[in-house]
Amino acid sequence: QLKNMEICTRLPLLMCFTHYVVPVSIITFIIPYRGIMTGIYATNSPEACHYVASDSKANIIVVENQKQLDKILQIRDRLPHLKAIVQYSGQLQEKLSNLYSWEEFMELGLDVSEKQLDDMISSQKANQCCVLIYTSGTTGKPKGVMLSHDNITWTANHASRAGDMQPADTKQESLVSYLPLSHIAAQMYDLWTGIHWGELVYFAQPDALKGSLITTLREVCPTSHMGVPRVWEKMMEKIKLGISQCGYVKKKLVTWAMSVSLEANQKCMQKDEEKPLLLSLTDSLVLQKLRAELGLSRCQKFFSGAAPIGSETVQFFLGLNIRLYEAYGMSESTGPHFMSGPKVYKLPSCGKVVPGCRYKMADVDSEGTGEICFWGRNIFMGFLNMEDKTREALDEDGWLHSGDLGKIDEEGFLYITGRIKELIITAGGENVPPVPIEEAVKRELPIISNAMLIGDKRKFLSMLLTLKCCSNVETMEPTEELSLEAVEFCQQQGSQATKVSDIIGGEDKEVYCAIQEGIDRVNSAAISNAQRIQKWTILRKDFSVSGGELGPTMKLRRPVVLEMYHEVIESLYRE
Numbered sequence: 001q002l003k004n005m006e007i008c009t010r011l012p013l014l015m016c017f018t019h020y021v022v023p024v025s026i027i028t029f030i031i032p033y034r035g036i037m038t039g040i041y042a043t044n045s046p047e048a049c050h051y052v053a054s055d056s057k058a059n060i061i062v063v064e065n066q067k068q069l070d071k072i073l074q075i076r077d078r079l080p081h082l083k084a085i086v087q088y089s090g091q092l093q094e095k096l097s098n099l100y101s102w103e104e105f106m107e108l109g110l111d112v113s114e115k116q117l118d119d120m121i122s123s124q125k126a127n128q129c130c131v132l133i134y135t136s137g138t139t140g141k142p143k144g145v146m147l148s149h150d151n152i153t154w155t156a157n158h159a160s161r162a163g164d165m166q167p168a169d170t171k172q173e174s175l176v177s178y179l180p181l182s183h184i185a186a187q188m189y190d191l192w193t194g195i196h197w198g199e200l201v202y203f204a205q206p207d208a209l210k211g212s213l214i215t216t217l218r219e220v221c222p223t224s225h226m227g228v229p230r231v232w233e234k235m236m237e238k239i240k241l242g243i244s245q246c247g248y249v250k251k252k253l254v255t256w257a258m259s260v261s262l263e264a265n266q267k268c269m270q271k272d273e274e275k276p277l278l279l280s281l282t283d284s285l286v287l288q289k290l291r292a293e294l295g296l297s298r299c300q301k302f303f304s305g306a307a308p309i310g311s312e313t314v315q316f317f318l319g320l321n322i323r324l325y326e327a328y329g330m331s332e333s334t335g336p337h338f339m340s341g342p343k344v345y346k347l348p349s350c351g352k353v354v355p356g357c358r359y360k361m362a363d364v365d366s367e368g369t370g371e372i373c374f375w376g377r378n379i380f381m382g383f384l385n386m387e388d389k390t391r392e393a394l395d396e397d398g399w400l401h402s403g404d405l406g407k408i409d410e411e412g413f414l415y416i417t418g419r420i421k422e423l424i425i426t427a428g429g430e431n432v433p434p435v436p437i438e439e440a441v442k443r444e445l446p447i448i449s450n451a452m453l454i455g456d457k458r459k460f461l462s463m464l465l466t467l468k469c470c471s472n473v474e475t476m477e478p479t480e481e482l483s484l485e486a487v488e489f490c491q492q493q494g495s496q497a498t499k500v501s502d503i504i505g506g507e508d509k510e511v512y513c514a515i516q517e518g519i520d521r522v523n524s525a526a527i528s529n530a531q532r533i534q535k536w537t538i539l540r541k542d543f544s545v546s547g548g549e550l551g552p553t554m555k556l557r558r559p560v561v562l563e564m565y566h567e568v569i570e571s572l573y574r575e
Contacts, residue, residue, distance in 0.1 A: 038132035038144070039182025041552045042068065043545055050075040052134055055144055055385060057081040065090045069099075126150040129381060133184045133331040136551035144384030145184075145331040154356075154377040155188060155334040156196040162339040162354045163325065164301060165224065168198030175222045178204035178213055179231075183553060185306045185327075188335040189226045210473055214238070217295025224301040229309040230554040232324065235294065236316050241484050242293075257286035258319030265318045279321070287321050296322070301342065303327060305335075306553040308416060308435070311348060312443060326350045328414065332393060332400055333357075334378040338414045349413035354378075360399065361408065368407045369417050374400040405433070422558065424455045430530035432461065437522065437531065441465075444518035447482075447489040447511070450543045452561055453533070454569055460534040462572040464565060465515070466542040467500055478542035489514075504538045535572045539565065 040052050042064070049071050053061060059081050063069045069087055073096075076082055084098050086105045100108075130149045134142040166173055175194070179186035194201045204216045209231070217225070227235075243254055264279040291297050302317070305327040317324050325340035328350035337359070340351030353359050357378060361370035379400050382390035394400055405418045418433035425431055434453035441451045441463065449468040455461035468483040480499045482490070490497045493510040497503050503511050515536070523532040543549035549561050562569065 036129050036132060038134065039180065039187075040134075041180055041182055043552070044071075046071040046074045050078060051142065052144075053079055053082070056132055059083045060086065062086045062088055064088050066093055124149065127381075131187070132384060133187070134182070135331055136553055136555060136557075143386055143389060146381040146384055147334055148381050151334045151378055151380060152188075152192050153196070155336075156192040158356045158378075159188065159327075159336045159339060159354050160193045160197060162336070162341055162344070162351075163224075163303060163327070164341045164343065165193060165197060165199070171223075172200060173197065173223050174200040174202065174220060175224050175226070176202045176204050176213070176216055176220050178208035178216070179226075179228065180552065183306065184329075184331045184335045185226070185228070185553075189303070189305075210476065214295060218293075219295070221295060221298040223298055224303070225296060225299050226303040226305065228306040228553050229304055229313065230307075232304055232309065232313050232317065236313055237483065237485065239290065239294070239316075239320075244484065244488075254286060254290070257282040261287060261321045262315060262319040265321065265323070283321050290320055291322070301325065305329075307555050310439060310442065314347065328416065330374075330400075330402060332380045333374045333376075334380065337374045337376070337378065346411070346413045349409070349415050351414065352412045353414070359408075359414075361406070362401065369405055370407070371420060372402045372404050372406045372414070372416075374402060424453060424461070425457065426455050426461070426530055427457055427459050428530055430528065432531050437461075437526075437533070438463075440522045440525070441519065441533075444521050445489075445515055447486045447515070450549075450556070452556060452558065454562075454572070458573060461530075461532065462535040462537075462569070463519075463533050464561070464568070465536055465538045467503065467538060469500060469542050471544075475546065476544070477546050478544050500538075500540060504540060537568060537572060539568070 036056075038052065038056055038058075040049050044052075052058075053072075053075070058079070060083060061072055063072055063085065065087065069085065072085055076085065082098075084100060084105070085096075086100045086102060088102050092099065092101050126149050128148060129146045130152050131147050133145040133147060135145060136142065175190065177186065177190035179190070181187045181191060190201055193199065202216065202220045202222070205212045208216065213231075214235075243251055246254065260278055260282045264276055268275055288297065291299070296302075302322050302324050303326075304324045309324065309326060314324055323342075323345060325342075325345065326349075327336040327339045329335050329337040336354060337357050338350045338353050340346075340349070344351050354376075357374065357376035359375070360373045361368075362373050364370035373395075375398060379394075379398065382394070392401075403420050404416055405420060406414055406416045408414055418435050422434055423431055424434055432453070432455060437453050438451040442448050447467055448465055450464075450466040452464045453461060454463065466478075468486040469478045470481040470483055471478055480501060482498055482500065487498055490503075490508070490511055493514045495503075495508050495510040497508050497511060502508055506512055515538075519533050519536060526532045541547065543556070543561070545552060545554070548564065549557060551557055
């Protein structure tokens with residue numbers, strides 16, 4: 001595996017840089033001819049773009065438009081390996097050396113003979129690097145994950161079977177591609193599985209995550225849909241807003257139908273029995289219409305991946321008679337290593353190991369919790385230019401150590417309990433997993449958007465809180481305006497707050513009192529005094545990708561938050 005790192009660095013590389021989708025023509029153009037593709041998120045800053053382009057020694061960078069081109073022009077003098085910049089769409093505003101339109105770039109290959117192309121294709125080896133996936137950098141600098149042709153093709157076959165995706169000659173699956181293909185989840189689900197099974201893939205508009213996704217889903221009516229947790233949460237918020245604006249009778253009818261669906265689905269999961277007649281009636285009369293409004297009337301498989309999904313979101317969609325099948329894996333495992341599906345489902349687990357893959361639990365404690373380790377043909381070649389990090393991730397027997405903590409039940413279902421690097425070790429030596437406490441706070445307090453527990457090497461635990469706010473439609477940055485759910489929470493407490501500034505700093509005693517009561521309820525379930533939240537504060541702005549607190553897949557970047565809010569945190573621990 002480490003020897004293959006040398007092979008990778010000698011191959012030409014194509015850097016694809018587009019807004020939400022990498023045009024398939026670019027991928028099919030470069031990969032068969034020994035090129036290696038990687039992606040950069042459209043939200044990346046020029047410096048973040050420079051890191052990836054420099055680390056991968058990119059010699060061709062493809063940008064979507066002038067906006068993305070401007071970033072590369074700022075850094076191209078610091079990229080010695082760069083030979084060409086290609087603008088995929090739109091007219092070039094100025095002629096620069098080594099800058100091409102897509103049409104001009106394609107013309108450069110007209111003189112290449114068919115024999116030369118055939119020789120390049122036949123020289124491909126299964127163990128050579130096919131794509132680079134850069135990690136989100138939640139625990140440090142992004143690392144270039146090298147995935148081989150065999151990693152990609154094997155996973156596309158086996159993981160899709162685990163998710164019950166059907167080949168085109170059996171059933172024509174259709175889906176909407178809208179997430180950045182620079183992330184492994186979208187790339188495997190939208191692209192490689194689609195090619196492998198002949199799926200019908202529709203590419204959404206660039207502003208899909210700004211509001212147009214629902215319109216596209218209504219037009220397409222996909223048979224399968226995948227989203228990161230934040231996408232499902234946004235969809236949930238949109239449905240809640242719609243229900244709140246209904247008349248009294250309709251609101252009561254929808255609420256009743258969703259309660260029937262939730263109860264029936266929970267019972268069916270526990271007893272593995274057929275769904276009752278009442279659910280069938282409420283589904284056909286009420287819930288089916290709600291799903292149609294979302295464009296999911298034909299959808300039979302609903303997947304969630306890339307980050308843990310909250311129980312509130314899962315329960316809400318069960319109320320719509322939608323089961324969210326959670327997948328668990330890493331970029332280093334070419335995506336899913338464990339999957340839920342129509343035939344493998346149990347809450348709140350991530351399903352069972354993908355057939356053909358193996359797992360083991362390392363350093364298991366008395367409660368059965370240990371580090372999840374992966375093995376199989378889906379395991380990556382190594383990190384580009386980081387042999388030391390590769391040796392840390394892969395042990396001498398080829399097992400990939402995930403860094404995640406979990407346990408396996410008697411039926412083989414996996415439950416994630418935390419992450420080793422996220423464990424808080426207090427000054428008193430108490431080990432505290434932050435995620436369960438953070439999730440409990442968000443469950444108790446629907447006004448809270450993000451909660452981050454603090455306390456490593458500290459005398460007690462404290463917490464940073466952000467409030468649910470509306471986002472700017474264009475920039476996706478959080479605004480001052482509270483969301484509908486947050487406003488309703490305030491009104492229930494007797495508060496008229498509509499903005500974050502109306503609440504923070506102790507300005508709104510009713511809301512502060514309600515939040516403290518919620519914290520108290522969470523603390524009452526703590527297994528020890530050391531796991532109770534002693535202090536908390538509300539930040540002026542919600543976490544976001546653009547703000548730097550969240551990674552591209554909406555994962556919390558804890559080291560970044562600790563640095564950004566250092567003074568705020570220190571103030572919590574002053575006498």
